[in-house]
Amino acid sequence: xSHTSVEMLSSYLDGELSQARRLRVERHLEECEDxxxxxxxxxxxxxxxxxxxxxxxxxYLEQQVxxxxxxxxxxxxxxxxxxxxxxxxxxxxWVWLPTFGMVIxxxxxxxxxxxxxxxxxxxxxxxxxxxxxxxxxAEKSEVKTLETGLPVAEGGRASATQPRxxxxxxxxxxxxxxxxxxxxxxxxLHDGLWIERGVDPIEPSISLDPLEAASSKFRDELPNLAKxxxxxxxxxxxxGDQLVQLxxxxx
Amino acid sequence: xxxxxxxxxxxxxxxxxxxERHRYGDRAAFEQIYRRHAEMxxxxxLRMTGxxxxxxxxxxxxxxRVHRHCGKFRGRSSLKTWIYRVAVNCCRSxxxxxxxxxxxxLSGSLERVEQVADTRRGPEDRxxxxxxxxxxxxxxxxxxxxxxxxxVLRDLEGLSYDEIARVLGIRIGTVRSRIARGRERLRALxxxxxx
Numbered sequence: 379x380s381h382t383s384v385e386m387l388s389s390y391l392d393g394e395l396s397q398a399r400r401l402r403v404e405r406h407l408e409e410c411e412d413x414x415x416x417x418x419x420x421x422x423x424x425x426x427x428x429x430x431x432x433x434x435x436x437x438y439l440e441q442q443v444x445x446x447x448x449x450x451x452x453x454x455x456x457x458x459x460x461x462x463x464x465x466x467x468x469x470x471x472w473v474w475l476p477t478f479g480m481v482i483x484x485x486x487x488x489x490x491x492x493x494x495x496x497x498x499x500x501x502x503x504x505x506x507x508x509x510x511x512x513x514x515x516a517e518k519s520e521v522k523t524l525e526t527g528l529p530v531a532e533g534g535r536a537s538a539t540q541p542r543x544x545x546x547x548x549x550x551x552x553x554x555x556x557x558x559x560x561x562x563x564x565x566x567l568h569d570g571l572w573i574e575r576g577v578d579p580i581e582p583s584i585s586l587d588p589l590e591a592a593s594s595k596f597r598d599e600l601p602n603l604a605k606x607x608x609x610x611x612x613x614x615x616x617x618g619d620q621l622v623q624l625x626x627x628x629x
Numbered sequence: 630x631x632x633x634x635x636x637x638x639x640x641x642x643x644x645x646x647x648x649e650r651h652r653y654g655d656r657a658a659f660e661q662i663y664r665r666h667a668e669m670x671x672x673x674x675l676r677m678t679g680x681x682x683x684x685x686x687x688x689x690x691x692x693x694r695v696h697r698h699c700g701k702f703r704g705r706s707s708l709k710t711w712i713y714r715v716a717v718n719c720c721r722s723x724x725x726x727x728x729x730x731x732x733x734x735l736s737g738s739l740e741r742v743e744q745v746a747d748t749r750r751g752p753e754d755r756x757x758x759x760x761x762x763x764x765x766x767x768x769x770x771x772x773x774x775x776x777x778x779x780x781v782l783r784d785l786e787g788l789s790y791d792e793i794a795r796v797l798g799i800r801i802g803t804v805r806s807r808i809a810r811g812r813e814r815l816r817a818l819x820x821x822x823x824x
Contacts, residue, residue, distance in 0.1 A: 388809035392783070419816040426765040426819075427784040435671040439685050440663065446689065447659055447696045466652060502808040518755055 382406050382413050384420075391420055500557075558609065561601035565613065572606075574615040583614055583621035591624055644708035652700050663701070666709065668714045669786065676781045677720040679770050687723055691716040706795050713788070713796045717778060718761055724774065735793045777813030783808050 382390075382403055389395050390403045407414050429580040464474045557575075564575040573579055586594070588603055596617045600606075606613050607626045614623045642650070642661065657688035670691050674684035694715050702711055770776060782788045782796060793804045 383809075384813045385805055385809040388812055389805055392790070394805065412788045416813075419820060420812050423765065423812050423819060424784050427769075427780070430766065430785065432668060432672055432678075433675060433681075435667050435685065435688060439671070439688060440667065443689050443692045444660060446693055448656065450656070450693065451656065462652065462700055510726075543673075546744060599677070627740055 379409060384416065387413065387417050388420055391417065393423065433452050473556055497514055513593065560605045560609075563601050563615070565609065567609075567611075567616070572609050572611060572613040574613075576619060577614055577616055579614070582621045585623050585625055588624050596620070642725055645797050648699055648702050648704075648708065651696075659696055659699075660697065662708070666712050666728075667692075669709065670712060673713065673781060674720060676766075676769065676785050677717075677777065678723070679766065685724065687716065691719045694719065707792075710795050711794055712782045713782070713786075713792075714798070717782075717796060721774070728736050755812075764819060764822060765815060768815055768822070772811050772814055772819065774812050776814065779804060779807035780811035780815070784812075 386395070386399070386403055390400060394552055395403065407417065457517055460474065460478060461471070464471070558565055565572045567573075568579060571579075588607065590598060591597060592603055599617045601615075603624075606624060610626070612625050614621065615624070642658075644662075644665075647662050651662065667688065671684055671688045674687035674691070678684050679746045691712070691737060695712055698715075700794060702708065729764060771778070772780065779793060782793045783790075788796065790801050790804050790808075793808075794801045797804070799807075
């Protein structure tokens, strides 16, 4: 006698059999003790599992879940917001994601292009790196000498009678001084001395060692000292209502 | 859209309405979604892991995924089925990641699960049931994962074969087979442990 498969017995237990199959199984069970025994065994297992009951999660779990959800709400990224908006408008991901990517790429190109144009118009080098040493500038550029007759300011390299030299900038053929930008402040090179734009070259200033400046009360008003040092040579700049000349080459 | 199983709470919101409100950033909607399904998820995780702390972690991970991906729910199945699917996937990921838990499950040491007594039966029957229930819980951990999932969803969570098929993403024939083989293995293990 062939026995009923365990699948059939299990489905019979769950009431998942068609009427015809159910009748066939019941007829077999009347005659087969082994299958009856197996069915009872399956029944005991199901009863034991069903009798386990439900356990409620703790209020602490609820607290943790809702807190994490609230945190996530605050941290939702731009991409998630776009995804949410796309879902509400029923726009498929394969449509909006590449479109979004192309828009970002295009906007970046436009921004970089306009930034480069702006720097060119200001006479600033388009590539921002450490400004070349004054001697390098002299080698690379045409040097125009102007007789200014002005006395050299305190701490400057030139003597009182030495005419100032105006170096031609790398990015501009006109007679503009070498210039650079550090932390939003512009500096121009005048005869080996970097002077902040707008500062009078002959106005008296306080001469300071950079280490002194770094630990002074107005250190927070200074641009990045490491970048200033890379300019090569002293730097004159305004700090509050005080004019300061940092002597980078004294060490 | 096929008809979804809808459940209204005291405020009268159906599951779909709650999902829609959540999509638009309504935090109270997510709280309601959590409260409706927390016990279901926790119990599934508890029966799958055998450990209340692991179950709490799985539950938290499940609801965070629900929170994140609720917008993708289209109502083709019930929200309950969808959340079960997320919970099962979290259990699977956890199982693969957590070697200690895996070892504990495979060794059948599920002593930390407490049971709720069935007060309809007499004290002696309840003791017998409790002992057998504890034994079955321990043995459940020794089932292969596909069988354990099917048996838990059917005999502990009370899902129909059709719902189980949707949750696990398999055919009804496969559901039938896994439930049967899971139960048969438990029966054999139980009989050998009782003899």
